[in-house]
Amino acid sequence: MRVVSVEVNLLKKSYGDIKAVDGVSFTVDEGEVFGLLGPNGAGKTTTIEILEGLRRKDGGSVKVLGFDPWSEGHKLHKKIGVIPQEFTFFEKATPKEAIGYYADLFGVKVDADEILREVLLEDSADNLFENLSGGQKQKMGLALSLVNSPDLLFLDEPTTGLDPNARRAIWDVIRELKGRGKTIILTTHYLDEAQQLSDRVAIMDRGQIVAMGTCDEIILKHGSGERLEIYGSQSLADYIKANTELQVDYRDGLIRIPLKQKIDALAALAAAEQSGMEWGEIQTRRDSLDDVFVRLVRGAIDEQGELKTGVASVSVGSGWRRQ
């Protein structure tokens, strides 16, 4: 039976004149990993903080595990785990002490070493927080979010600012949690993170959800479908266009031919071969999540999560290549 953990309906939140969240609706099922993806300022953190009971909503309705997060926060907080953005702790406390502290606050008995092992932090159990690396700090945040054995976890940009190895280590932990059936809501501005970890993704832009579903569903719905790409000249493009019934686009040395059916590729390649002109690499590909993302939010995002408008995305490459 499908059990809904989180239900958000037409959620609204403004800061002065700025509509941070503008009519967002989604549900998250039990055991699902749900990614909120978008550039900085899209409204991800505001949304997740309203779900955690850290902020009051202006409009719409929100139920998290059946509770109203703002007015029933004290009940909700016993059942959820949270890593806030830029997790921080008391400088002079160690991860082990922090777990003991949280266990006392929640009134639960836990095996601190066991939790530290789960988040791959057992080697730094007795180091002061101030001496931990960025990745270790995030792992400690994860460890603390697990102390009360929550069913639902909120991870707000858990790997922002970490090096690739640290990111992958955190991903492993998140996958492990997913494997144990935890429901996870994740915000990120890393497309690969959303793709790697999430069952479903909602792409947010300017306070609204512009696309939602599994990555494949989003690509299918908002992407362009399969196309043949040939590296060649304008005259080759013109030749193919003149000798087939296909639609041919040319830009910057790349000929793009949308394929209505697979056989269209053969016709295009036959025409190219027939032209006697030079052509280079060929590939068929679909839009990646990056392509769709760039189209939907009108730009790509950089490492820090800032939107760079008008910059073409770098393809991850989902097609085949042949020389």
Added chain:
Amino acid sequence: MVSLRRVIADFKLFGRGYLRNKIGLFFGLIFPVILIMLFGAIFSGNSSGAITVYVQNRDAGSVPQPFVDVSASFVEALNQTGTLNVRLVDLSENFTKYLSEHSSSDGIIIPENFSVNYLMGNPVNVTVYGNPAQSSSAIVSGAVNGVVNYFNLRYYNPNATAIINVSSATLTLASDEYKYVDFLIPGLIGFSILVNPMFSLVEISSQYKKSKLFKQLSLTPISKIEWLAAKVFFYICLSAVSFLAMVAVGVFAFGAHIVLSLWLVPFLVLGPMLFASMGMLVGTLAKNPETAGVIGNVITFPMMFLAGTFFPLSIMPEYLQVFAHVLPLFYVIEGLNAVMVYGNYAQAVVDIAVIAVVTCVFFVAAAKLFKWRED
């Protein structure tokens, strides 16, 4: 519902962090003791308290029959007042130049033929140099007048005994004879009760707000009251330890006479609670840690100096003494003095009442106004 388990958990975590922070430890425990040693050494050193006064005796001294050196007796009498420490200046010296060379404004010249004129009953002038701006000069002039009156009296009746005598007595307090250090210790205890919780809470409350640590804590079952109570509890313990350290140094190093009684407990409990709440309030209301620090200093420093911490209030101008009554620390120090030095428990009750009311107001305001989360 306030849970003691959560208060203790937070107390333990905070206390451990505090003990690991060497700077905090220094200012919390060692600095007040250093202050006691410093002020104690400055004010209760070996100085006799007598004012050094330079005397040039130009009197040729004796007259042959009968041989009486009045000027020497006069100098001797000056010395015996106990107030003056007479240093004789050689006749070859230019007296005023000598005074300025020794950075002194207090001097006495006994003129030529002093003894002869005195014995003949001729008027004679003793010149007293002084600086009206200095309190020492007034004391010198008073002492010289006393000796002069005595000599005038003796001239008319060598066998006269004084009709009015001043019998010297020292004020006996709850403790024994008081010393400066006896007053210093309550003042510095008040200082440490003010400074430690106040500065610490200003800093952590504004820092935790900025670093969003409060937000994180709001996601756990600990409540604001429990968190604040743990801090108050910690600073009560810290104040108790630093109280014992200061008293020990005062008694063993400077022989301070201090009364220890249960009457001190309300001050050691309410004081840290009051100033922790005040610090919390400042940190909460300020926009950022920098502003909080400035506001904290603006409140703390005047209070530190004007509430009778280092100097008795009585040496301050009237308007500052009136102003001091607005400062909460004033009542803490007045109360500590009332208990530890004067044994004036009626006064202590009044002070405790004032502090209790102010503490309640600040604690409730701090707990109400400080927010874990934003709207």
